[in-house]
Amino acid sequence: MNLAVNGTAHELESGPLTSLLDVLREELGITSPKAGCEQGGCGACTVLVDGEPRRSCLLPVGAVGEAEITTVEGLGTPENLAAVQQAFTHHYAAQCGFCTSGLMMAAHAYVAHGGTADQDAIAEALGGHVCRCTGYVKIIAAVAAVARGDSFDLATTAASPGMTNIGGVR
Amino acid sequence: MAVHKGRGFAAIEYPTGMNQNGDPSQAWIKVKPDGRIDVFAGTSDIGNGSKTIQSQIVAETIGVPYDWITYDNSNTDSSPVCTGTFASRATFVAGKAVEKAALKVREKILEIAGKELEIDPGDLEIEDGEVVAKGAPQKKISVPDVAAAATWGHGELITGAGAQLKPYAAIVEPETGRVDLPPHSAISYAACAAEVEVDDETGEVRVTRLVQCYDVGKAINPTLVEGQIEGGAVQGLGLGVLESCYPYYPSVDHRGGEFGSYLAPGMEDLPQIDTIIIENPSVDGPYGAKGIGEMANNSQPPAIAAAVYDAIGVWVTELPITPERVLRGLEAKAEPRREGKKVVFDEELSVNSVSNGSIRFEVPA
Amino acid sequence: MKAVGARLPRYDGVEHVTGRTTFVDDVRVPGTLWVKALRSPVHRADITGLDTSAAESMPGVHAIVSWKDVPLLEYGHLAALGIPADEPLLAKDDVRYKGQPIAVVAAEDEATAQAAVEAIKLDLNEQPALLDVRKAFDSDAPVIHQWGNWYNHFEAEMDRRQIRKGDIDWAFEHADTIVQGVYRPAAIEHVPLETQVCQVVPEANGRLTIYSCTQALYFSMGVVAAHLQLPLNRLKFVGGTVGGGFGGKVDTATETMCSLLALKSGRPVKWRWTREEEFLCSSTRAPWHMEIADAVTKDGWILGRKMLTLHDSGAYARFSPYGLTKHSFHHTGAYTIPNLAFDGYAVFTNRVPTTAMRGFGVTSISFATETHMSRVADVLGLDPYEVRLKNANRIGDTSPNRVVYTDPSTVPTIQAIAEAMGHELPADYRTMTRHTREGELLPEHLVAQVGNPEDH
């Protein structure tokens, strides 16, 4: 069996009922997708299958066929971050970082498919992803910023909407 | 069908550092020959951002750019003791240890720079990676040059260690709870208003808005403070209306073993969140900071409970405020028992109703 | 440029967004064995037989560890705070919660490890479980713990955490109204996206390298060293990068068992809990049962508070006595109440032991006291902001432990929310400060409790 990941073809030893997640992490050593639940419930393992976000823990590798797999490793490099990676940095959308890969892949696909900066639309598209750290506010802000086509200053981070500092008082 | 809107309010406090203290953190710092700074601390970064915050504290304290700092918390061979990342202590206690270590490094840099510039170290300051004579800015030497001089010229290692420990506050009178020392480092404060919508036919509660105010002492990194507050708000929402390990507590039946049967909040639950920051500096936190990581999920549940009451006139005092509890409350329309000056709610939940009498909650009238 | 106060990017931000942050599960060590646990299938039982021989002889099984293999079976994680040990690392004579580990297996792969777990012969004599903290004190309740059904090793061997301040009888006598209520927040899961995970590598020099997701490297190292009876220089904890914790990873849930398996097998071992194990077997935030009676005046002063707390600790003590103590210290919330009588019990039940979670010990009391505060205001027909501002703690007031508050911000935080919500406050409430009480804010019943901020 063969598998194309981030533009590279791999000959696989794993059987066809092995989850794509297991193949990526354990056989190919591509560790950005995380085994958050292996039940399809959290989205930490989401990768792109021909550009569509899919839970790699739910996908038997035998069902992938000729489709091209994209993981975070295929998005951008530290020197040349993709827009979604820049946005997650500038908007502080990653705290512990464990859900981040899956969310970025879903966000990347959302914007590539013409998704808008509308909060409800983002939540509808990405709503199956669990993040326990951020409360989602800054994730939504990051995705909206990519959808708007913002450019990002990576030397600093953005304030959340609805934030006021009234300094020391009484 | 009717959807009822309600507002509720709560105000809370929370201590920083382990209760009764006695929880040390230590740090040590060394300077490379080109002036770059290596920080070693044992504080786990669980997403809270302690690598970032402690690096900022070191950069500020020594007077060098943030990107000169490397921060290593990766193992117990190189890192000294940190009791851990809990008790809202990673900024407050561990950050203080790092600050103390950085002060020693700063002192050593000034000492070497003083020798190089032939100026009393007390007349020097460090700004943005340069040691400058106070009032004579043309007299200066860069921190990299100081580090090189220390290494190759003076045969010295610029290093510093620091530790923070508040002594253990013993309970000296167990009958009354009296302690011999303050059992906390600083106390942080917060308040929260919640707005909800309650469907009186299904009992579903939707939290539509949370307005919160936190006294953080000093926001060492305002963006990270926001991250704690927003993350906490959504966990508080989970506590308030969604999450339970035992849906039929105290029964252990029907525990959810997967996402989908354990209800963690998702993006579609997100209410509008407005946050107000107050900075009343603490006495002993680094740069006046207080710890607010934990308290960030404490104010929402009572604010939501009050908002539900405001909406439908029912007090739900068992969490989470599930649709079932709302419907049962609407059905019962329970009034408190009034007897003399007593107003007694929730009698059916009390030990006085459930225990066979071995434990009672006696209230003098 | 100033570093403190600046919106600088995360130190590890680029690692996170490039997927290159190395979590424990991302560490790759050749020759690693997989670990699985035999866990109790019931809530409470006596163990009458444990036979691992068939499982040990299965091909691909390299080591099985049960209670016999642990040098120090019971170690109290908070022994330093005077909380004695009560929980065996692996169950010995009995099991007290469903999911309690009894034996752990290291094998060539996950499926073999699971098959070996299923081949362990376990004989149980099931016993009635205690699940309701309110029934733990009853004479007909099953006794489920060696210390009885509640923790009895507080200072002076007291069986409860007790706070007494002022004159509680005076307060209830002089109250216009007494408001009573019961508050019961639920057990919840921490739900870090990274489940409990550990990799242990036995090194050639006799040391163990322990890749850990602990929130507390030195704390967990101390726990492992104690159970294994080894000096700290035999252990190297590698970690510090954790995929979410929220308190649950203060537990040293996997490191000790993996270390024993690595020592016994001589091979690297790895244990990653499934999400199902995380949900069903990992420790939780505790459920609490709290009863409050407040003695109040018709104009909204809280003269006194009587309170009973039953902290559902689960099957073993772990950090629960600590959490209950912290809870008791904060049972007046952000207010000054001069007359107090608090009794709290850390009660054992046959559920998964509870542990620290964000807001440990105080999340419960904040819910109870603040919901109660809203109720008090409602019963009295007063404004909930004004009642709070009136009773708010101020500089110089004293806590339940008689510690003087030096920098409380209750007043400004409440005022800020009132303003943001457009909640109209009377002029004297709008201009109140957190400073030392005087005038109308220092009624007779609060005079005696005022302390000197300079003392602290």
Added chain:
Amino acid sequence: MASAPEMVFPTSPADAAAAFGDGSGVTVVAGGTIVMPEISYGRLEPAKAIMLTQAGLAGVTRDGTTVTVGAATPIAELVDLPAPLGPCAANIADREIRGQATLGGNVCAGAGHDAPRGDLQGALLAVGATARSAGAGGERSEPLDDFLANRGGRLLLDVSFEEPAAGGFAALDRPHTHDYTAMAVSAARAADGTVRVAATGAGTHGQRLLSAEVKADDLAAAGDAALADVTPHDDALASAWYRSKTLPVLVRRALTQLKETS
């Protein structure tokens, strides 16, 4: 360790049916969303697995007013169908899962781990769908109620139904990650005026609410009557008590939509 399973990749419905045989010892894999966690958790070790990805069983086709949906059609392709099917499909899990999970998996789903599964069953019952399946005795078409009652040993090939004249869908809604729906009610009026009402989450699988159908013109009466048709249960999401309290509400809401869309 179990030996590697025999894998079959049929390329036509007939191949799939042949490979399935009488279904004994066969694990059918389409979207994988139900099967894969069981395999990953070691609870299912298939001896023989049939992968339906290339079996020609995916797609929505229309013949006049008759709609046929292949068993391997992703649920995402159903969300634009008229009510109750479209809204029901849109309410399942989240967008990624809907792209992966299939109609066949959903219709054939057994009870979940303490949460209901098979949301589409209710909507399909309401539109009077026919199930075409293969298995022992060959291919057969039957009303979905009959298929659901006796689906062991059958490979669902497709479902077909007449487009309803009007439809309604109402569900209990507590949004959270990875949404299972505690209970939902679908209602549809056929072209000939027949009203069907069905529920999921009120029993072990989707079921018609015949007593409610009889009283469909009287919303309140229909809602209350529905209780006679179900035996609600406790699970991790909701108690039997709560389901009994809210089933009439959902029936009323679904029938209200039916009226409004007529």
